[in-house]
């Protein structure tokens with residue numbers, strides 16, 4: 588079977604690899620260099636997703652297992668998957684109560700959450716954090732992992748090439764009609780670009796009030812005292828990166844991003860929040876600023892499967908793409924070779940009909 592995969596972000600790379608391993612003849616076409624994609628810059632927190640939707644939770648739990656399978660299958664010179672967990676705490680009574688409710692939700696689902704004192708966290712997990720003024724508990728999610736997209740992508744694409752995949756970078760597909768005849772199946776893994784390929788795809792437009800789609804990701808220069816796991820402090824999320832760098836994200840500042848914003852001014856505000864949380868990182872400077880648009884389906888759930896009315900077209904669009912990519916690669920390969928996957932069944936496009 589000949590397959591054209593549009594997109595070389597995390598989803599396209601994983602789909603291409605798994606399809607080639609299953610025997611398909613695969614070509615990947617990407618407008619951007621893989622290291623310029625949103626996936627390469629993403630925050631990269633991968634976890635079980637409790638959006639009070641059992642199907643989504645089950646998908647994300649299996650996705651954590653698929654992360655391990657991908658690492659086991661792809662020998663890479665550098666690690667991209669880190670199982671150090673994730674820390675969360677609140678600023679005040681109200682946000683501490685919100686954190687408690689989230690933790691209770693995960694516990695009910697059987698997902699491990701530990702409640703720690705700030706002193707325990709500094710002693711046992713992250714000695715560099717400034718938690719003296721934190722009064723409430725710190726929640727530790729030991730099964731959460733983080734993924735370095737810019738390490739994963741070249742490794743997975745190299746392995747895909749070794750399995751026979753042709754990767755063509757710098758080509759923009761203007762319309763599906765123009766390429767539909769080139770393959771038996773076209774798989775749209777174009778992230779936010781899926782909206783241009785499939786204009787009826789129910790994705791939220793950038794700036795939609797329902798959910799934040801635009802996001803700013805700031806990578807720092809190497810710092811003296813980094814963290815080793817994901818940290819969600821009030822107003823600042825931190826993820827360790829290669830060479831003692833950090834990737835920073837401030838959810839509240841994303842609201843200020845406008846369509847033409849290059850993020851440079853906001854990035855200074857992001858990095859200014861770092862010393863209060865991690866005093867040993869006062870030497871951090873901005874190394875890279877990236878404004879990304881999350882591919883967010885209208886109901887917040889992933890879209891996975893054939894496109895009704897478009898013979899031979901399959902689409903994947905999700906805003907939890909770093910979490911789900913390894914699993915969605917496996918699922919797409921199975922499904923396109925004729926074996927529908929029950930995990931993907933709740934996420935078909937037909938639900939919007």
Ligand SMILES: Cc1cc2nc3c(=O)[nH]c(=O)nc-3n(C[C@H](O)[C@H](O)[C@H](O)COP(=O)(O)OP(=O)(O)OC[C@H]3O[C@@H](n4cnc5c(N)ncnc54)[C@H](O)[C@@H]3O)c2cc1C
Pocket residue numbers: 593594595596597598599616617618619620621624625626627629630631632633758759760761776777778779780781783784800801802803804836879880881882903904905906907908909910911
């Ligand atoms: C601030 C922020 C934080 C995030 N944090 C997390 C997180 O912690 N965990 C998580 O799981 N997810 C997170 N996400 C979301 C995650 O980054 C995305 O879901 C994921 O990167 C999407 O991957 P993708 O492969 O679908 O798309 P992308 O990485 O965007 O790749 C799309 C590919 O399609 C190509 N393309 C597009 N249009 C065309 C075209 N017409 N022709 C040819 N090629 C085309 C592009 O060049 C690219 O190769 C975050 C996003 C943001 C913005």
